Amino acid sequence: MAELSTSAIQTDYMAQVRQKRIMNTILLVVFIALMLGGFATANDRNAGGFWNGLPMLLDFPADVISEAYSRAELLPGYFVKYFPSLIETINIAAASTLLGGLLGLVMSLLVTRGLAPVPWLIGPLRRVLDVLRAVPEIVIALVLIFLLGGGPVPAMIAIALHTVGALGKLFSEVNENASLKPVEGLESVGAGWTQRMWLGVIPQVAPNYLSYGLLRFEINIRASAILGFVGAGGIGYDLRNTMSWGQGKFDEAAAIFLLLFFTIVVVDQSSSYLRNRLTHGSAKGEIHA
Amino acid sequence: MSMASLQASTATNFQRKRLMGFTVPAVILIYFAYIFVVFDMSGLAERVSIENTRTLVSDAYSYKTHVTRDNRDGGVSIAIEGERKGRYAEGTAPEWVALGTETLVDLGDDHIVTFGETQVTYDIPGYGMIVTEPGRTGVNATFPTDEIPEWINASKNRVSITTDAGRLTVTRNRSEVFRYAMGWELFFFTLDSPYHGMGFGTLLSHAANGEAGAIWSDFWANKMWRHADVAWALFETILMAFLGTFGAAIIALPLGFLAAKNFTPLGGVRFAARRVFDFLRGVDGLIWTIVLSRAFGPGPMTGSLAILLTDTGSFGKMFSEALENVDGKQIEGITSTGAKPLQRYRFGVIPQITPVLLSQVLYYLESNTRSATIIGAITGGGIGLLLTQAISTQKDWEEVTYYIVLIIVMVMMMDTFSGWLRSKLIKGDEGGH
Numbered sequence: 152m153a154e155l156s157t158s159a160i161q162t163d164y165m166a167q168v169r170q171k172r173i174m175n176t177i178l179l180v181v182f183i184a185l186m187l188g189g190f191a192t193a194n195d196r197n198a199g200g201f202w203n204g205l206p207m208l209l210d211f212p213a214d215v216i217s218e219a220y221s222r223a224e225l226l227p228g229y230f231v232k233y234f235p236s237l238i239e240t241i242n243i244a245a246a247s248t249l250l251g252g253l254l255g256l257v258m259s260l261l262v263t264r265g266l267a268p269v270p271w272l273i274g275p276l277r278r279v280l281d282v283l284r285a286v287p288e289i290v291i292a293l294v295l296i297f298l299l300g301g302g303p304v305p306a307m308i309a310i311a312l313h314t315v316g317a318l319g320k321l322f323s324e325v326n327e328n329a330s331l332k333p334v335e336g337l338e339s340v341g342a343g344w345t346q347r348m349w350l351g352v353i354p355q356v357a358p359n360y361l362s363y364g365l366l367r368f369e370i371n372i373r374a375s376a377i378l379g380f381v382g383a384g385g386i387g388y389d390l391r392n393t394m395s396w397g398q399g400k401f402d403e404a405a406a407i408f409l410l411l412f413f414t415i416v417v418v419d420q421s422s423s424y425l426r427n428r429l430t431h432g433s434a435k436g437e438i439h440a
Numbered sequence: 441m442s443m444a445s446l447q448a449s450t451a452t453n454f455q456r457k458r459l460m461g462f463t464v465p466a467v468i469l470i471y472f473a474y475i476f477v478v479f480d481m482s483g484l485a486e487r488v489s490i491e492n493t494r495t496l497v498s499d500a501y502s503y504k505t506h507v508t509r510d511n512r513d514g515g516v517s518i519a520i521e522g523e524r525k526g527r528y529a530e531g532t533a534p535e536w537v538a539l540g541t542e543t544l545v546d547l548g549d550d551h552i553v554t555f556g557e558t559q560v561t562y563d564i565p566g567y568g569m570i571v572t573e574p575g576r577t578g579v580n581a582t583f584p585t586d587e588i589p590e591w592i593n594a595s596k597n598r599v600s601i602t603t604d605a606g607r608l609t610v611t612r613n614r615s616e617v618f619r620y621a622m623g624w625e626l627f628f629f630t631l632d633s634p635y636h637g638m639g640f641g642t643l644l645s646h647a648a649n650g651e652a653g654a655i656w657s658d659f660w661a662n663k664m665w666r667h668a669d670v671a672w673a674l675f676e677t678i679l680m681a682f683l684g685t686f687g688a689a690i691i692a693l694p695l696g697f698l699a700a701k702n703f704t705p706l707g708g709v710r711f712a713a714r715r716v717f718d719f720l721r722g723v724d725g726l727i728w729t730i731v732l733s734r735a736f737g738p739g740p741m742t743g744s745l746a747i748l749l750t751d752t753g754s755f756g757k758m759f760s761e762a763l764e765n766v767d768g769k770q771i772e773g774i775t776s777t778g779a780k781p782l783q784r785y786r787f788g789v790i791p792q793i794t795p796v797l798l799s800q801v802l803y804y805l806e807s808n809t810r811s812a813t814i815i816g817a818i819t820g821g822g823i824g825l826l827l828t829q830a831i832s833t834q835k836d837w838e839e840v841t842y843y844i845v846l847i848i849v850m851v852m853m854m855d856t857f858s859g860w861l862r863s864k865l866i867k868g869d870e871g872g873h
Contacts, residue, residue: 182686185682186683186686186687189679189682189683190683190741190744192679192740193676193679193680193683193739193740193741193744194741196676196739196740196741196821197736197737197738197739197740197741197742197821198736198737198738198739199735199736199737199739200736200741201736201741204735204736204737205735207734207735208731208732208735210734210735211731211734211735212731239478242475242478242479245471246471246472246475246479249468249471249472250472253468281852281855282848282852285810285847285848285851285852285855286844286847286848286851287810287811287813287814287824287847287851288814289813289814289817289824290813290827290844290847293817293827293828293831294496294831294840297489297492297496297831297834298488298489298492298493298496299484299487299488299489300487300489302479302480302487303479304479304481304484307475307479373724373725373726376724376726377725377726377814377818380726380818381817381818381828387726390726390730394730408723408727411724411726411727412722412723412724412727415721415722415724416718416722419718419721419722
């Protein structure tokens with residue numbers, strides 16, 4: 152080693168720190184410029200400007216709340232009236248999560264190295280999952296509404312397809328951490344592929360699957376409400392109808408807002424409780440997909 | 441534990457396992473049966489529109505050219521997809537149409553349609569010559585056979601013939617032929633551009649001769665496919681995702697401190713901050729979109745703000761959880777050097793949580809690109825708006841296909857980009873600050 156005096160190390164270190172600081176400052180300036188430029192662009196392209204709209208931001212909620220307040224006695228009736236639609240929205244989310252989860256499970260086993268029965272299919276099937284994950288639900292839903300007419304089925308298929316992509320990937324990441332010993336043990340006694348997966352892999356990964364499935368259900372409830380808004384049935388559809396009616400039906404809109412809000416909160420809370428229990432109280436970081 | 445009790449507990453465990461193995465699939469099956477009934481799946485077969493399916497599928501990969509004769513003044517016009525933007529200039533025609541006093545349309549496979557002075561004829565090989573005479577009294581048609589086959593639809597005022605080669609419709613005022621061909625016609629240049637129909641090599645040589653700018657502007661300003669508008673819409677969608685995600689992160693970071701147990705000793709403040717997050721998340725993007733579009737009108741700003749509000753809730757929750765997990769030792773170390781509170785946060789806390797926060801924020805960037813498409817479709821902005829517009833015309837399925845492909849590519853690119861940025865930033869952070 153050449154002579155490394157303390158002062159040499161210090162100057163070297165300070166130079167590095169300076170360089171790092173300069174880089175960070177440049178990155179920060181670029182980021183701020185991007186944010187401001189983006190904000191200005193978005194503002195220009197919007198029908199109403201940000202600063203013009205800001206004072207009006209609370210007008211609409213105020214209208215809705217005052218109308219709902221003046222006819223507060225009707226709200227329970229509206230809750231009953233729109234409850235079936237809420238059930239439909241929940242059913243769309245639940246059915247698509249189940250369907251997508253089951254298909255995603257099969258797909259995940261087919262794309263996990265070491266478990267896949269046909270190794271050369273891993274690459275292509277992963278691309279299929281990537282594409283399924285990349286398509287926004289609304290795209291499939293709108294096309295299916297054109298073909299099948301309105302109603303819950305297009306929404307269910309659209310959400311289920313996206314769910315296959317999202318859960319297929321997450322499940323395969325879980326599978327990769329599964330121990331192969333039970334699988335090998337089963338293989339040595341002559342178990343087929345299905346038996347090896349069903350008895351050797353699934354019991355190991357089921358809690359994680361369930362946890363991801365519940366998280367998906369939370370996401371899918373929201374998606375199902377949004378798809379209703381573009382004509383796929385459920386509470387979103389009612390919301391759009393009451394909204395486009397405008398003044399005079401805002402009390403009904405308020406009832407729907409409340410129903411949707413409480414459903415989302417209840418589902419979020421109970422699912423996060425269940426997920427915590429599944430992972431034995433260790434509050435893992437949420438995985439977002 | 442004795443052998444007997446061990447065996448007994450194993451036996452009950454097995455019993456339970458077996459019961460579960462039977463019950464869970466049964467419950468799922470029952471639920472699907474229930475869904476089958478309430479969603480009226482059996483009625484689905486009747487609701488499927490075969491006609492729509494056929495239009496969609498064939499339109500997605502093929503296009504049709506309309507040759508139309510106005511039966512009142514005898515004028516003939518030719519237009520791709522029947523659109524004004526795709527109309528052939530007066531006196532020009534594709535090679536399969538012979539203009540003149542009689543217009544001959546060759547549909548291929550010896551199918552010939554002739555627009556005469558008064559008569560419109562269609563010569564179908566293997567069937568014969570159909571002669572129609574549109575006039576004031578209706579459409580008088582004569583068929584070579586007495587029995588009219590099912591692919592011909594004839595009434596007093598309208599005759600419509602659909603064959604594999606194309607389609608002829610004659611009404612009192614109009615005679616129209618559709619000829620189908622593969623591909624997305626006019627994708628690069630419209631008919632009024634001098635570069636239409638040029639091969640790639642020829643184009644390249646033109647570009648080398650200093651016409652590159654003109655070629656590009658003809659392509660970019662293509663009225664049929666509107667490449668400039670589409671590119672802008674994609675940019676707008678990504679902009680919405682970018683502004684929404686990072687704006688939310690900037691707002692959520694200080695709020696996250698307020699909701700973290702180890703930074704905010706005041707229980708009341710913590711409780712309030714957490715309820716704000718729950719509220720923002722619970723109201724959900726859909727409702728935020730509706731509320732915001734009332735104030736700001738349709739556009740990308742509304743979309744960004746909707747994403748921003750929803751994600752402030754999600755980020756606030758995640759950030760506060762990350763902050764509760766920070767290692768106190770680093771902060772103590774910084775404090776021992778006499779650092780003030782702000783410096784303690786900057787050098788003791790931020791470096792610890794940056795990798796966690798950045799990776800979460802970048803995950804959201806990709807998923808918000810998808811949300812921005814959806815919000816754009818609801819509130820009107822970006823590629824989502826173009827997509828809903830194209831779908832609502834119910835005939836531009838080739839454009840719908842194009843947009844869907846672009847959306848998928850856009851989301852996948854954002855996924856790759858955010859993954860790349862994540863590995864880059866988080867790796868770059870290891871070397872200290």
